[in-house]
Amino acid sequence: MSINEEIDKKHIKNLVEIKGIGDKLTEKILNSVGGEKNLFSIVENLELEKLTDIDGISQRKAIEIMNKLLGNPSTNFLKSERAIQLYEEIIDKILDYTNTKYSENRIKLLSPLNDKNKIIDRINFVMESKIKVSKLPIIKLRGLMKNLSDPVLVKPKYDASKAILTESPEDNDYLIDLGLNQYFPILNLSSSSSIEDELQEYELIFYVYSQGFLDVSDDDNMVLISKDSPAHEIVPDIILDYFNQNLELFEKVLETRKILNQDSVLEDIPRILSELNSYKLKDVDLDSVLSKAKKDADEKLKIAIKSVDIEGDEVLELLNNNFPPKIDKIFDDILTLSKKEIKEITGIDFDPFLRKYPLELDGEEIERIKFRENSRAENEYFDLKVRSASYLESIKEKAELEVKEALKFDFEFALGSFAFEYDLNPPIIGENFNLKDVIHLNLALEKGEDIQRVDYCLNKNENVALLTGANSGGKTTLLETISQIAIMAHMGLPVSGKEVEIKLLDEIYHFSKKRSLDAGAFESFLNVFMPIVTTDSEKLVLLDELEGITELDAAVKIISSFIDMIKESNSFGVIVTHMAKELMNYTDIRVDGIEAKGLDKNYNLIVDRTPRMNFLAKSTPELILKRIYENSEGRLKEVYGEVLKKFK
Ligand SMILES: Nc1ncnc2c1ncn2[C@@H]1O[C@H](COP(=O)(O)OP(=O)(O)OP(=O)(O)O)[C@@H](O)[C@H]1O
Numbered sequence: 001m002s003i004n005e006e007i008d009k010k011h012i013k014n015l016v017e018i019k020g021i022g023d024k025l026t027e028k029i030l031n032s033v034g035g036e037k038n039l040f041s042i043v044e045n046l047e048l049e050k051l052t053d054i055d056g057i058s059q060r061k062a063i064e065i066m067n068k069l070l071g072n073p074s075t076n077f078l079k080s081e082r083a084i085q086l087y088e089e090i091i092d093k094i095l096d097y098t099n100t101k102y103s104e105n106r107i108k109l110l111s112p113l114n115d116k117n118k119i120i121d122r123i124n125f126v127m128e129s130k131i132k133v134s135k136l137p138i139i140k141l142r143g144l145m146k147n148l149s150d151p152v153l154v155k156p157k158y159d160a161s162k163a164i165l166t167e168s169p170e171d172n173d174y175l176i177d178l179g180l181n182q183y184f185p186i187l188n189l190s191s192s193s194s195i196e197d198e199l200q201e202y203e204l205i206f207y208v209y210s211q212g213f214l215d216v217s218d219d220d221n222m223v224l225i226s227k228d229s230p231a232h233e234i235v236p237d238i239i240l241d242y243f244n245q246n247l248e249l250f251e252k253v254l255e256t257r258k259i260l261n262q263d264s265v266l267e268d269i270p271r272i273l274s275e276l277n278s279y280k281l282k283d284v285d286l287d288s289v290l291s292k293a294k295k296d297a298d299e300k301l302k303i304a305i306k307s308v309d310i311e312g313d314e315v316l317e318l319l320n321n322n323f324p325p326k327i328d329k330i331f332d333d334i335l336t337l338s339k340k341e342i343k344e345i346t347g348i349d350f351d352p353f354l355r356k357y358p359l360e361l362d363g364e365e366i367e368r369i370k371f372r373e374n375s376r377a378e379n380e381y382f383d384l385k386v387r388s389a390s391y392l393e394s395i396k397e398k399a400e401l402e403v404k405e406a407l408k409f410d411f412e413f414a415l416g417s418f419a420f421e422y423d424l425n426p427p428i429i430g431e432n433f434n435l436k437d438v439i440h441l442n443l444a445l446e447k448g449e450d451i452q453r454v455d456y457c458l459n460k461n462e463n464v465a466l467l468t469g470a471n472s473g474g475k476t477t478l479l480e481t482i483s484q485i486a487i488m489a490h491m492g493l494p495v496s497g498k499e500v501e502i503k504l505l506d507e508i509y510h511f512s513k514k515r516s517l518d519a520g521a522f523e524s525f526l527n528v529f530m531p532i533v534t535t536d537s538e539k540l541v542l543l544d545e546l547e548g549i550t551e552l553d554a555a556v557k558i559i560s561s562f563i564d565m566i567k568e569s570n571s572f573g574v575i576v577t578h579m580a581k582e583l584m585n586y587t588d589i590r591v592d593g594i595e596a597k598g599l600d601k602n603y604n605l606i607v608d609r610t611p612r613m614n615f616l617a618k619s620t621p622e623l624i625l626k627r628i629y630e631n632s633e634g635r636l637k638e639v640y641g642e643v644l645k646k647f648k
Helices: 003-008 025-032 036-043 048-052 059-070 079-094 101-108 118-134 137-145 171-175 195-199 239-247 245-258 269-282 286-306 312-319 325-346 363-421 474-491 521-534 552-567 580-584 623-632 635-646
Strands: 162-166 186-188 206-210 222-226 428-430 431-439 456-457 464-469 501-503 507-510 539-544 572-576 590-594 596-599 605-608
Touching: 025 036, 025 572, 036 059, 048 059, 048 101, 059 101, 059 195, 079 101, 079 363, 079 474, 079 507, 101 195, 101 286, 101 363, 118 363, 118 428, 118 474, 137 245, 137 363, 162 171, 171 186, 186 195, 222 363, 239 245, 239 269, 239 363, 245 269, 245 363, 269 363, 286 325, 286 363, 456 474, 464 552, 464 580, 474 507, 474 539, 474 572, 521 552, 552 572, 552 580, 596 623, 605 623, 623 635
Parallel strands: 162 186, 162 206, 206 222, 428 501, 464 572, 464 590, 507 539, 539 572
Antiparallel strands: 431 456, 431 501, 596 605
């Protein structure tokens, strides 16, 4: 099962599910989004932003509510602010690979789990995505999927130059129910006695008949449509506008599916729409064709007539306004040719000329033809529109589904890209913490000799250890790496290491050294810290230089008591400290050390970032002092020099 199915199969649970967040908040959410139906649609489309828009709902809260409504299991895994931050930093890193709002929101909903099978399912899903992504043209796909979203609904365009005509007020109401009055005015035959005159004011009438009261001739500017036709056959623009408006989206989805070797119903859309759009271009400018034809024919007549010998009685005929046969023949020949040329250009077979010299255009006939042709063209165009709209309507649902699939693919693509770029590997879920070749995510993408992958382990017998050693040696970084790996594994993600074994636990606590020492800080720290060892749940506890919380002697007593309690439990712990020696007086504990051997020629620390087990390494602050001394100038350099002398 993939994570995709996991969410797809979920039916949004009853609102009872969010009652857990309190009746007041539930009511506030429902009021803000406009009721249960809207809330369900928000959840279905994972629109987190619509929840965060509500006053007083933070991103974290919105995620909690959304997960509740989706029926996703909630865990209480992340127990300290720093653990939550580290989790959010992981999410942020994955978000860099999302292209759509939908997958962005789905990534935000990836929380730590506690069910081993679900975790393994997710890890497998991400690993499959990683392999898939590795074979795809990543940059091209990113370009195609950037900002993809569901198709937009199109606002109807009202056109008052055309009208729909029905035969009864009931039919009117029926069409209004279909929403067609948003496109054209709707009139009905019985509405007024002067209705037939009113109809003359419109360029085109869509006559939606049920009985067929009106006799429609070729010369009427009317399109006949049966009342039983579906809405898109009466106003095909409903569906055509929708596809036109979303054409770019469908084209991108089509392209994406081609790359993924998936078939698609979207293939024909661009052709159909461009055929429709180019159809309009076939309109010819009849007036200019005719004026050119007249000019050409006049010219030809002039030349031909000039070379005719006219005899006496022919002159008489001319004086009677009759053309003698010779002249008639010339007119016949030239006008036949001209008619042929006009037909070739316009497709219309008619005689636009009055026989005179120079020729005259027959205005009345031209108007009649224009009207007839316009009506014919409108009818043909309308038929084409209906055919296109019917086809598009038949694939609309599938087309929308393909867009949804592309959005879902972006979720898979983001996870796969993240796993691929960071070269993540599936952890082994076991009983110990056995980290091999691990690296902090912040360093994982950096290249360079000084980036070192690290090994570290904790097991049942040595479930807690002190981490000591060189300033800037990488202790904090390793502690955070352990957290990241535990959090990522619980989220069902592969981790940044090779053959990493981890144990699934109930809770993770990470306390960083960057804690403010405000008044009351010590007391509030104790209130958070000590209860950790009072519950039976299995924990991972990571402490970074806690000694700053109070005076050294007291800190040592507190921390050593804490260590003893962890040792007795099924929990695991790592404590970064510069007071290992002092702590060893109070408790028996494994001490690991990161040792700095000196400075290289560029004054960089020579250090093996992998701690040595059972090794108390010195802090060697003099190395850092030496480095700063070498890199500073003037009076400051002198000061550092003085300090350094004291280390000799
Ligand atoms: N495995 C590693 N490979 C490369 N650089 C690392 C590694 N681990 C840590 N560093 C770098 O070393 C520097 C110091 O790391 P960190 O702060 O973790 O050391 P620390 O031992 O906690 O120092 P301090 O005791 O002074 O607080 C950081 O710039 C960090 O990016």
